[in-house]
Amino acid sequence: MTPPAAATCPGIIIEGLTLRFGERTIFEGLNLEITGGQFVALLGTSGVGKSSLLKIVAGLSKPSAGTVRASDGRPLQGRIAYMGQTDLLYPWLTVQQNVMLGTRLRGEKPDVERAMHLLKRVGLAERAKALPMELSGGMKQRTAIARTLYENRPIVLMDEPFSALDTFTRARIQELAAELLVDRTALLITHDPFEACRLGHHLVALAGHPAVLGAPILVPGQPPRAPDDPHLLETQGHLMRVLTELETE
Amino acid sequence: MTPPAAATCPGIIIEGLTLRFGERTIFEGLNLEITGGQFVALLGTSGVGKSSLLKIVAGLSKPSAGTVRASDGRPLQGRIAYMGQTDLLYPWLTVQQNVMLGTRLRGEKPDVERAMHLLKRVGLAERAKALPMELSGGMKQRTAIARTLYENRPIVLMDEPFSALDTFTRARIQELAAELLVDRTALLITHDPFEACRLGHHLVALAGHPAVLGAPILVPGQPPRAPDDPHLLETQGHLMRVLTELETE
Amino acid sequence: MTRQTLGKIFRPIVTLVVLILVWWAITAFTSLPPYMLPSPVTVAQALVAQQQTLVWATATTFSEIILGLAAGTILGMALALAMVFSPILQRWLMPLLLLSQAIPVFALAPLLVLWFGFGMASKVVMAVLVIFFPVTASFFDGLRRVEIGWLDLARTMNASPWAMLRHVRLFAALPAFGSGLRVATAIAPIGAIIGEWVGSSAGLGYVMMNANARIQTDVMFAALTILSVMAIVLWVIVDRVLKRILYWAPDTIAAP
Amino acid sequence: MTRQTLGKIFRPIVTLVVLILVWWAITAFTSLPPYMLPSPVTVAQALVAQQQTLVWATATTFSEIILGLAAGTILGMALALAMVFSPILQRWLMPLLLLSQAIPVFALAPLLVLWFGFGMASKVVMAVLVIFFPVTASFFDGLRRVEIGWLDLARTMNASPWAMLRHVRLFAALPAFGSGLRVATAIAPIGAIIGEWVGSSAGLGYVMMNANARIQTDVMFAALTILSVMAIVLWVIVDRVLKRILYWAPDTIAAP
Amino acid sequence: DQKMTILLDWFVNPDHAPILAAEYSGAFKRHGLDVTIIAPADPSLPPRQIAAGQADLALTYQPQLYLMADEGLPVVRVGTLINKPLNVLASIDGSGIKTMADFKGKKIGYSVAGLDDSVVDTMLEHAGVSPKDVTLVNVNFALVTALTSHQVDGVIGAYRNFEVNELKDMGKTPVVFIPEDYGVPADDELVLIANKKEAHDPKIAAFLEAMQEGAAYLQAHPDEMWAAFIKQHPDLNNKLNKTAWYQTLPYFAKDPFTLDQKRYTDYEQFMLDHKLIKTKPALADYAIELKAP
Numbered sequence A, B: 001m002t003p004p005a006a007a008t009c010p011g012i013i014i015e016g017l018t019l020r021f022g023e024r025t026i027f028e029g030l031n032l033e034i035t036g037g038q039f040v041a042l043l044g045t046s047g048v049g050k051s052s053l054l055k056i057v058a059g060l061s062k063p064s065a066g067t068v069r070a071s072d073g074r075p076l077q078g079r080i081a082y083m084g085q086t087d088l089l090y091p092w093l094t095v096q097q098n099v100m101l102g103t104r105l106r107g108e109k110p111d112v113e114r115a116m117h118l119l120k121r122v123g124l125a126e127r128a129k130a131l132p133m134e135l136s137g138g139m140k141q142r143t144a145i146a147r148t149l150y151e152n153r154p155i156v157l158m159d160e161p162f163s164a165l166d167t168f169t170r171a172r173i174q175e176l177a178a179e180l181l182v183d184r185t186a187l188l189i190t191h192d193p194f195e196a197c198r199l200g201h202h203l204v205a206l207a208g209h210p211a212v213l214g215a216p217i218l219v220p221g222q223p224p225r226a227p228d229d230p231h232l233l234e235t236q237g238h239l240m241r242v243l244t245e246l247e248t249e
Numbered sequence C, D: 001m002t003r004q005t006l007g008k009i010f011r012p013i014v015t016l017v018v019l020i021l022v023w024w025a026i027t028a029f030t031s032l033p034p035y036m037l038p039s040p041v042t043v044a045q046a047l048v049a050q051q052q053t054l055v056w057a058t059a060t061t062f063s064e065i066i067l068g069l070a071a072g073t074i075l076g077m078a079l080a081l082a083m084v085f086s087p088i089l090q091r092w093l094m095p096l097l098l099l100s101q102a103i104p105v106f107a108l109a110p111l112l113v114l115w116f117g118f119g120m121a122s123k124v125v126m127a128v129l130v131i132f133f134p135v136t137a138s139f140f141d142g143l144r145r146v147e148i149g150w151l152d153l154a155r156t157m158n159a160s161p162w163a164m165l166r167h168v169r170l171f172a173a174l175p176a177f178g179s180g181l182r183v184a185t186a187i188a189p190i191g192a193i194i195g196e197w198v199g200s201s202a203g204l205g206y207v208m209m210n211a212n213a214r215i216q217t218d219v220m221f222a223a224l225t226i227l228s229v230m231a232i233v234l235w236v237i238v239d240r241v242l243k244r245i246l247y248w249a250p251d252t253i254a255a256p
Numbered sequence E: 001d002q003k004m005t006i007l008l009d010w011f012v013n014p015d016h017a018p019i020l021a022a023e024y025s026g027a028f029k030r031h032g033l034d035v036t037i038i039a040p041a042d043p044s045l046p047p048r049q050i051a052a053g054q055a056d057l058a059l060t061y062q063p064q065l066y067l068m069a070d071e072g073l074p075v076v077r078v079g080t081l082i083n084k085p086l087n088v089l090a091s092i093d094g095s096g097i098k099t100m101a102d103f104k105g106k107k108i109g110y111s112v113a114g115l116d117d118s119v120v121d122t123m124l125e126h127a128g129v130s131p132k133d134v135t136l137v138n139v140n141f142a143l144v145t146a147l148t149s150h151q152v153d154g155v156i157g158a159y160r161n162f163e164v165n166e167l168k169d170m171g172k173t174p175v176v177f178i179p180e181d182y183g184v185p186a187d188d189e190l191v192l193i194a195n196k197k198e199a200h201d202p203k204i205a206a207f208l209e210a211m212q213e214g215a216a217y218l219q220a221h222p223d224e225m226w227a228a229f230i231k232q233h234p235d236l237n238n239k240l241n242k243t244a245w246y247q248t249l250p251y252f253a254k255d256p257f258t259l260d261q262k263r264y265t266d267y268e269q270f271m272l273d274h275k276l277i278k279t280k281p282a283l284a285d286y287a288i289e290l291k292a293p
């Protein structure tokens, strides 16, 4: 479980990214550089193109134009852990097997201990043998989080990973994520400004038709920030203003 | 689109409700009375049994013991609009057809105007002819909300209806819901204490193993409350304390 | 006409041509005697020589196939729907359906002929017997394995069992139904041929049986070629139509 | 043994008994001559009288069914997998598979006997030809209509195409495969019977054709009864096994 | 012992008695032969298998010989099992058929196994009925059922020693028309064919000789042979087969070697006249007479 050294976690460079579905342009000419080892939160109104952007970065769909590459010049593929907006659990696998899916798919030896440790941290140790259909919505989401963290990859992409969790569970799992993803390059989509400010080194907003990326907002201090961190509250206020401006433009 | 008069919206009486899955007791002996025309927000940690409770009230699953009935003695069935935790859109229907699903299923004349009005209010008027697979996560959820509101039923049950929406869209749709559900009996599951305080006449928390319902917390004033309503902030603080207590018990 | 549509039209033709070339190569370069497998050239000659007979036989068999497929599909759907509606019916119907599949033609033939005579009817009935089962089995499987949430939702909307079937189960079962229909389409030609086996005085099966008995292998293969082309064309049509109907159930084959 | 398991065992038996009673009623109360449909009593007598022949024939046909079903399922799966792996292969294979379904037995028989001789092999090959297609078609359909998200996720996890197939597509296609296997199981007995058409001198199909040719309707129906029971028992077994394997794909039939 | 395979024309039945008798009486063994008998379900299969060298001998019908020669199958007749025709056009009392002329506007069922449709045409023409006025229906192997259920008014391909008895057994009165009476030349009902390459192999002659001994033994001990037959084929133990067993005895060729040249050339002319074959083959092309060793 030792994370790769900060130096080994590549940054992500997004250049001129454009996405169109037929006539509709979702976003156009997006540029963004995420420094290796940084945690970036991506915000934006519903339907603006956040998930689409994340999928392109993950290599799961092709942009209409533009490129995404790693800062170290090596291919991104194979170094990304991706968590989609829906849980995407395999219904025929137990919770534990779902968590260890990566090793299973790569034909590696599954690390049961690590999986059980993660399940414990997300509060599902007792349900390790349950099937997804026996879980509540939030439990499914936590399983998916555990699966993503189990992957132990230098780059982590997460699409609204905590949306189905209550305040307390959410806070706990945010801390877990921050702990395990320290020095990883992470891009996280969230609708919760508080969450964004708590976890991110930088915040980026996607807005408009076609959508463009706002200038990254720096959050001072190191994540995860305590809920009452003054930086946090300050940045949250700033963020809300920025978002409100974008919204009313 | 005229809502039924307040008097015609029945309350819900839950008595001695118990749910077990095999050996595991989810909740036991729940009692709750929701006055007709009231908006009740249900909170609780992930996996505590909120969705299960809602499904039982909706008549979709059987409790191990206990009863749910309408305060006016008539059957509940047929008077409930239910929105599940997942969007449950039919992939072969367009957004608009999904919204008008109820009338289609009952063989009634679909009310296109009403559907389009609702779609406009949730910001999807332009995508009325799109298929669910062409929508973003939040757009799917908004379609499901429109579908639930289209039903125009005296009792409305909603399971985390706004979880995939950004702050602004969420606020707008909360207002829409509050407007259309005025004088309806509504039970809403949410993880967002702010949302609960904004929309609910009463707040109820489900907590513990097996879970029990806490005493309903009254939120003064009429929903939807303005975001800076002093009652709101006060109750939110109170609610957080209650939840924290339950959590740490 | 775009390049793509052109490709779609040409591809089956290219496939056919290549298959015929392979066939020709087999007859030319192996020692298989012509009375086992005649060369495509001989068969083409027979095709021309027997033109008249074959055109008429093709028309007959084609109508049997179409009628059998239509009736078989309708019957198959009806049976599946009946079984979904009533689990009791299912318990009694299923063994009967299995019986209908296990009984060989020659055992059924006398009864069929007694009831339906030697005309078109007995052949269509026979074809239907062969065709309906894949449709029933697949459709039934599809109907009963529907996302529970969809049914739950429909239930809260006061959908009658009928509306539930018509608007939810039916659509949800379409992909499975498609599988069954594809199988049914593929075996429809043999269904018609089996029908002609029962008793006939026309049709490609009749021509084939006659030619077979007279060791006119070329004529038999001429009829067989027509039958095969018919089978492939029919299947391609059904496949395309199904893909169009199932626009909402995307095919993921391009990215294995 | 719980009441439920008892019910599960008794239900098929009750079904069989009722079917036999219906059969008896038909022969007793309609004017159907015995050489069309003999009464169950006559058939039971033939069953006893021909015991020896029938036991041996049953053993033969049973092994053909099992071999045919096993080989057919394996071939069916292999072909479906091959087509999933290579769209080019699919384009060339599909017409061949359709051909294999459109060619009647009597046209194939000489070639089969030539290649596989008069023994068990040619019969099993024939049975396989009948059985494999529903498996291929349904499985292939299931394999290609997989939730895209599952595939996407696996892709980010560096799954090889093989792992993707083995751990994702395969499981996701199991319900569809089940449909196909159910159809294959239902037609497996007729597959074996058709196999016996090809240079046969043993098996229930042989006994039946023989009896049919000799108008020994009672013997034919005795063999038919055995075949039917075999078909139903086989189907029930496969159905139960499939339901067990598909524990994660719930059946919603109880709540239509 | 020398291994041999013989393909019957169809399922085992009393028509095959001499071959079976040779087996039961040990005649094959005495001639150093170990014979495997295979009964196919489709009568058109054996000639092809002989042509392909998959068996040593096969039973077929004389008219088939011309078709095979016409199609270039390398097979020749080497012996005869039944040297008289068995085929009849049968009807039953109550179908309104008394003479051949009554078939005008009626349906006749036949099995596509042979040339029965041409035979019917010849018979009809001989009786002054245009074949166009009669519908021929392929009823496959359900001749008797088709007739008794009145789906057809007559059937061709019924055998004198079998289906005719069967109709009687069912309480019907058969009305029988013999093809030879209506301009169809007589033929050998069942003949043995071998691959041209193998025809002069001594084991073929040995087989014929053993079969001849079998036939002789059968004529002398029909009861014993019947008992042996039903012991081997208990499923065939019924009245119908028993009647056929005894009724067929006079039809078996006493000398399987003999080739009645005139009968073969006459039939060849018949085939040619009816355009059933395209060319006139030489007799030696399709039938030879072997010397008994």
Ligand SMILES: Nc1ncnc2c1ncn2[C@@H]1O[C@H](COP(=O)(O)OP(=O)(O)OP(=O)(O)O)[C@@H](O)[C@H]1O
Residues within 6 Å of the ligand: A133, A134, A135, A136, A137, A138, A139, A164, A166, B021, B026, B044, B045, B046, B047, B048, B049, B050, B051, B052, B053, B085
């Ligand atoms: N079919 C089932 N079989 C067994 N256990 C089940 C089943 N369905 C739900 N449960 C269990 O019931 C409990 C309550 O689930 P429920 O979905 O009601 O939770 P919830 O309060 O809605 O949680 P969340 O906020 O995560 O949606 C969970 O522990 C879940 O594992």
Ligand SMILES: Nc1ncnc2c1ncn2[C@@H]1O[C@H](COP(=O)(O)OP(=O)(O)OP(=O)(O)O)[C@@H](O)[C@H]1O
Residues within 6 Å of the ligand: A021, A026, A044, A045, A046, A047, A048, A049, A050, A051, A052, A053, A085, B133, B134, B135, B136, B137, B138, B139, B164, B166
């Ligand atoms: N397959 C598709 N075909 C057509 N349009 C699509 C398709 N997939 C996505 N879109 C459109 O692209 C836009 C962006 O979708 P995306 O899922 O990226 O939004 P998002 O920012 O993640 O929204 P949310 O917060 O609601 O999840 C939406 O307008 C959606 O309708």
Ligand SMILES: [Mg+2]
Residues within 6 Å of the ligand: A050, A051, A052, A085, A159, B136, B137, B138
């Ligand atoms: Mg999204």
Ligand SMILES: [Mg+2]
Residues within 6 Å of the ligand: A136, A137, A138, B050, B051, B052, B085, B159
């Ligand atoms: Mg829930």
